[in-house]
Amino acid sequence: MAGEPGGLWAGVAPLVASHLALVLVALAIAVAIGMPLAVALVRRPRLAASVVTVAGVIQTVPGLALLTLMVPVIAASHGLGVGVSSFGFAPATIALTLYALLPILRNAITGLRGVDPVAVEAARGMGMAPWQLLRLVELPLAAPVIAAGIRTASVWTVGTATLATPIGQPCLGNYIFAGLQTRNWSMLLIGVVCAAALALGLDAILAATERAVSRRPRGRLVGPAAAFAVLAAVVLGVLPRLPASSPEARPTAAAAPIAGRERVTRVRIGAKTFTEQYILAEVLRQRLAGRHLAAAVVESLGSNVVFDALRRGDLDIYVDYSGTLWTTQLGRDRGAPRWQILAEVEGHVAGEGVRSLGPLGFQNAYALAVRRDTATRLGLRSVADLARYAAGLALGADYEFLSRREWTAVRTTYGLGFRRTASFDPALLYEAAARGEVDVISAFSSDGRIAAYDLVVLDDPAAALPSYDAMILLGPRVAEDPEVVCALAPLRGALSVDLMRRANLQVDHDHATPQDAARSLIGAAAITETCGPGAR
Known part of the structure; x- marks a missing residue:
């Protein structure tokens, strides 16, 4: 839009x-x-x-x-x-x-x-x-x-x-x-x-x-x-x-399904409820447009809703995170080596008829972050250090975090017990920390607001939190379509965390549109084309 x-x-x-x-x-x-x-x-x-x-x-x-x-x-x-x-x-x-x-x-x-x-x-x-x-x-x-x-x-x-x-x-x-x-x-x-x-x-x-x-x-x-x-x-x-x-002022509506293995001319892209997802959905749309494929974007979907919609064919493409799928779809409550999470997640989604095009090159992992003055005053370097002071601190989190397995794992691994917990919209979470409404927040590692608000991300020495590689998932209708794959496969490994942070900050801090941030991200990314010009 x-x-x-x-x-x-x-x-x-x-x-x-x-x-x-x-x-x-x-x-x-x-x-x-x-x-x-x-x-x-x-x-x-x-x-x-x-x-x-x-x-x-x-x-x-x-x-x-x-x-x-x-x-x-x-x-x-x-x-x-x-x-x-x-x-x-x-x-x-x-x-x-x-x-x-x-x-x-x-x-x-x-x-x-x-x-x-x-x-x-x-x-x-x-x-x-x-x-x-x-x-x-x-x-x-x-x-x-x-x-x-x-x-x-x-x-x-x-x-x-x-x-x-x-x-x-x-x-x-x-x-x-x-x-x-x-x-x-x-x-x-x-x-x-x-x-x-x-x-x-x-x-x-x-x-x-x-x-x-x-x-x-x-x-x-x-x-x-x-x-x-x-x-x-x-x-x-x-x-x-x-x-x-x-074209950017389009309605975010789903297109009608296309039966069988007909040639795909229109796809449906999903996005969850935060800035990075809006930007990545636009990256996908703009890449598909380069292969002359029309796309409708369905935004602000819940984590479980969006994967179920992809699996059933109500959506065709979206970007998810290996750690999210590890906990929500595989039901795991502990972290594991990064390679293992990727391998098991890709195997699981393949069993659901969903194809992974592999990681985009960056992680958007959950992490606990504090203001720099709080970290200096209490000598906080890791979540283990935080455990000694948690009883006197307030934790702010996004809507999902406090009910997810990741929070259970962190809380039990480090014995965290905060004085107060509060849920915030992700758009307001970092500002709440900066203004002192809460002392600790559940941050996202690829979020540019960590630097903008001068927050300190605490280490996770026990690896209680899983890795969160961003990965493109294709639904059954487009999993084998050569034009869709040609448009999106070159994104594999092309987006660094620094580029993603910069794009997120453009929207969250500089008030750019997701469309503009996506164009900048594509222009700065190390994308190597693997196919010739689009056939359509």
Whole structure:
């Protein structure tokens, strides 16, 4: 995506369309489930209380957790028995539908129970059948309360939908996550403003609908219905067709699968939720473009989500780290020699149908780092030294570290017990250390901010942490494609840790875009081409 505001605004259009489509589908399903369920439960108070309680419990689950949980649920059910992808739209829709159910169901039951008994008795006295009573009396009288529930659900759903980015669903969360990670505040602000505007727009339309049904003449519904139709037509019909200002202002969406061994012309690149991954995804995209291969980038994915998506064919390419795969996929809780980790990881992923093109030439290993003044004052050179003072220090870590096997290994190997631990977004972690909010952080060895903030990386003499060689992984669809291999194989061993640190610092400190940092990285790397010009 382009770094200038004009390019960002051009790139946001398809994300707004995708976001609204996700919200509308989830709301429609929630209404289709919630309304009949409310009708069935309204005269069964005990059962209704139990069902509403279950819906309320679902609301207590953090949004990101519920969205992520849908991925293994759908995968375990073999795509719900009909081959639905466990990545992207389907899990996001199911999670958002569950989130939207509570206000719709609760308001529908409350509205139906609140219908004036006199009106009901009068209708029965006129000889109305139960279904006529429901359609002509109870639902119209309960409509304002029901509309208020749908209105509440719509605002909740628009906000929660921004969290669908880590499971591969393009939405406004793409700008919010990427803007936060790369400290591109314009991108972040545009994502937030668009999400807020979408929520306010839907709320205004549904508020008008609520007022109209309260007054009951059907003609009053024409205005809100027309406004909703125009909004849907513009966002779903017009915005996706607007041209992006540049190839970099493209939507980060997955392309449709291509069956069999057809020639690959379009690939899907994955990226996790931190700066280096955005840069490396751009390196891959730009290299593929040199072989005339189009690429779509799906950003801000979780570690387990991205590998599962590659293995299943929902993604084609991404860069992972040998140590991450060692712990998450092989389940190892101790380090090993670097060569052994690489060999075992490559053997394991090959058994999953995934091809490794080998290490890129640098490691991005977990490490514990402290401010230089703290290291000098306490005489810290290694994690073993840190153990003596940990009880009086605070540890800051990224979202994953404290729940990963690496932390368990470090903690038990050195007997670490910190006074306090806190999780931070990786974009804010180093700043928290520099400002003294925490004393120790889980740093990344290829991060340029280690030098920028004058932090000291502590040695790991017991080798509790594994090595983390960056490596390109190819999914089953492209593993044997000669053009893809020709584009990416020359990157093997070509990127030094110094070059990667410099590229990371360009984005994190100098506020360059990942696209610009990737171009600089490719230009400075020692790349030896092994194939002739692209055939396409």
